[in-house]
Amino acid sequence: MSLAFDKVPLQLTVNGKPCAVEVEPRTLLVELIREQLNLTGTHVGCDTTYCGACTVLLNGRNVKSCTVLAVQADGSDVRTVEGLATEGKLHPVQEAYAANHGLQCGFCTPGLLMSTVRLLEKHPKPSDQQIRKAIAGNTCRCTGYQNILKAIRAAAAAGK
Amino acid sequence: MSPYPFHYHRAHTLAEAVTLLAQLGGEGQLLAGGQSLIPLMKLRLARPGALVDLNFVPGLSAIDEHSGEIRMGAMARHAALEDSELVARVPILHDCAAGIADSQVRNMGTIGGSVAEADPSGDWVAVLLTLGAQVRCTGPQGERIMPVSDFVTDAYTTMLGPAEIVQEIRVKLPPAKSGGAFIAFKRCASVYASASAAVQLTLGDGDICRDIHIALGCVGLTAVVPIAAQDALRGKPVSAKSIENAADAAMAAAEPQSDMRGSADYKRVLVRAVVKRAIDIAARRARGERVEAGHEYVARV
Numbered sequence: 435m436s437l438a439f440d441k442v443p444l445q446l447t448v449n450g451k452p453c454a455v456e457v458e459p460r461t462l463l464v465e466l467i468r469e470q471l472n473l474t475g476t477h478v479g480c481d482t483t484y485c486g487a488c489t490v491l492l493n494g495r496n497v498k499s500c501t502v503l504a505v506q507a508d509g510s511d512v513r514t515v516e517g518l519a520t521e522g523k524l525h526p527v528q529e530a531y532a533a534n535h536g537l538q539c540g541f542c543t544p545g546l547l548m549s550t551v552r553l554l555e556k557h558p559k560p561s562d563q564q565i566r567k568a569i570a571g572n573t574c575r576c577t578g579y580q581n582i583l584k585a586i587r588a589a590a591a592a593g594k
Numbered sequence: 595m596s597p598y599p600f601h602y603h604r605a606h607t608l609a610e611a612v613t614l615l616a617q618l619g620g621e622g623q624l625l626a627g628g629q630s631l632i633p634l635m636k637l638r639l640a641r642p643g644a645l646v647d648l649n650f651v652p653g654l655s656a657i658d659e660h661s662g663e664i665r666m667g668a669m670a671r672h673a674a675l676e677d678s679e680l681v682a683r684v685p686i687l688h689d690c691a692a693g694i695a696d697s698q699v700r701n702m703g704t705i706g707g708s709v710a711e712a713d714p715s716g717d718w719v720a721v722l723l724t725l726g727a728q729v730r731c732t733g734p735q736g737e738r739i740m741p742v743s744d745f746v747t748d749a750y751t752t753m754l755g756p757a758e759i760v761q762e763i764r765v766k767l768p769p770a771k772s773g774g775a776f777i778a779f780k781r782c783a784s785v786y787a788s789a790s791a792a793v794q795l796t797l798g799d800g801d802i803c804r805d806i807h808i809a810l811g812c813v814g815l816t817a818v819v820p821i822a823a824q825d826a827l828r829g830k831p832v833s834a835k836s837i838e839n840a841a842d843a844a845m846a847a848a849e850p851q852s853d854m855r856g857s858a859d860y861k862r863v864l865v866r867a868v869v870k871r872a873i874d875i876a877a878r879r880a881r882g883e884r885v886e887a888g889h890e891y892v893a894r895v
């Protein structure tokens with residue numbers, strides 16, 4: 435069997451900008467984002483769809499971009515951590531993580547920020563149970579989560 | 595790791611997907627949410643020559659009420675089912691949809707993919723068994739519909755022909771004074787359960803259990819229906835004693851294997867606990883109480 439596989443043309447919106455690319459069918463969304471679009475804020479922390487470091491928003495919903503094929507995202511709106519700050523000003527959720535020590539090494543943070551943004555867009559005033567459920571697919575090896583919970587409560591209280 | 599290379603085909607209608615699968619022969623495999631298939635392809639445990647993508651077929655993710663049934667399109671995502679008010683009318687369905695893996699996986703994974711995958715640790719099949727759900731399939735020979743109990747034949751094995759597609763899952767709205775509950779116990783969010791119990795029952799006068807269906811997940815090659823446990827309650831009053839008897843019978847029917855999720859002995863004891871709780875909550879819901887149920891894990895506060 436030949437290994438020359440046809441490339442597939444895709445049209446997406448990435449962080450608000452239209453974007454036309456060609457990918458091999460096996461390209462993962464995270465590979466497209468990091469390696470073709472050079473948006474390296476989205477991280478890869480595992481090989482097993484476990485850690486959530488790769489979380490991005492696909493049409494507003496948080497997904498693990500290591501477990502979505504780029505071809506599945508054709509025509510979609512993709513938001514990554516790079517899309518949060520506007521004109522050099524941090525997004526309120528980023529501000530809340532910084533102010534509440536919601537990160538230490540920061541490896542998990544891009545994914546957690548995206549899950550948090552999704553949560554607050556869906557439930558602007560989430561209960562603690564809703565917060566825990568929303569970030570249950572994001573693993574953090576540093577913080578012990580307490581300051582992440584604090585950050586999310588603070589972001590919600592700030593009404594953002 | 596990257597998946598092994600494959601050819602990509604995008605279907606725009608169900609008929610086109612069937613035709614593509616038939617043309618590709620054994621080479622082709624369907625892609626739904628990809629939340630089972632892509633992890634396997636990344637580890638190269640699965641190596642399909644071609645994928646037929648269902649994500650661009652319009653109308654395949656509808657969730658509708660029709661003729662006293664809830665009809666869930668194969669491509670309905672777990673998250674869409676979790677958020678559906680119609681689905682919430684059958685609480686056991688909501689229990690299941692709302693707790694599978696984590697929010698990210700639920701935003702992609704589909705009920706059709708889950709049922710077609712027939713993973714012995716998957717949640718949907720056990721839940722759908724207790725509701726007598728029907729699986730509607732489409733293939734080169736046309737359509738057919740069959741109970742989920744016939745559809746799943748073994749671990750990872752179903753009645754689907756090589757070019758046949760799950761199109762829809764149908765669940766009859768249960769009669770008055772019915773209640774159900776699904777309890778799945780897992781170590782953390784993003785993993786499959788160690789053991790689970792689905793219970794759907796209908797009460798009669800004097801708290802008599804008129805009808806009951808129980809299915810156990812993760813403790814057999816397919817979901818286990820513990821007949822003796824159902825008999826321990828059917829036609830009898832729902833009491834602490836009868837629930838206890840049913841839970842003991844369910845434990846005896848389980849056939850768990852020791853693995854990284856726990857020893858067989860541990861899982862048997864877990865089965866008794868989840869069955870007991872699921873029956874209790876199902877009965878309370880049948881009496882009109884609002885009770886939470888679903889997936890539980892050690893770390894949840």
Ligand SMILES: Cc1cc2nc3c(=O)[nH]c(=O)nc-3n(C[C@H](O)[C@H](O)[C@H](O)COP(=O)(O)OP(=O)(O)OC[C@H]3O[C@@H](n4cnc5c(N)ncnc54)[C@H](O)[C@@H]3O)c2cc1C
Nearest residue numbers: 624626627628629630631695703704707708710716717760
């Ligand atoms: C980290 C993680 C944790 C998980 N935890 C759980 C859990 O706790 N409980 C649980 O139930 N599931 C769990 N899952 C699996 C998840 O629910 C999957 O979404 C589901 O099993 C498969 O659905 P899918 O749409 O992703 O299917 P895919 O991965 O796209 O496909 C799965 C298989 O079904 C076939 N297929 C797909 N759709 C159809 C169709 N319409 N007709 C015929 N064949 C079809 C495909 O060809 C493939 O062989 C987990 C997954 C991950 C990654």
Ligand code: FES
Nearest residue numbers: 479485486488500
């Ligand atoms: S990289 Fe770990 S879940 Fe995607």
Ligand code: FES
Nearest residue numbers: 538540574575576
């Ligand atoms: S801050 Fe280090 S992993 Fe979360």
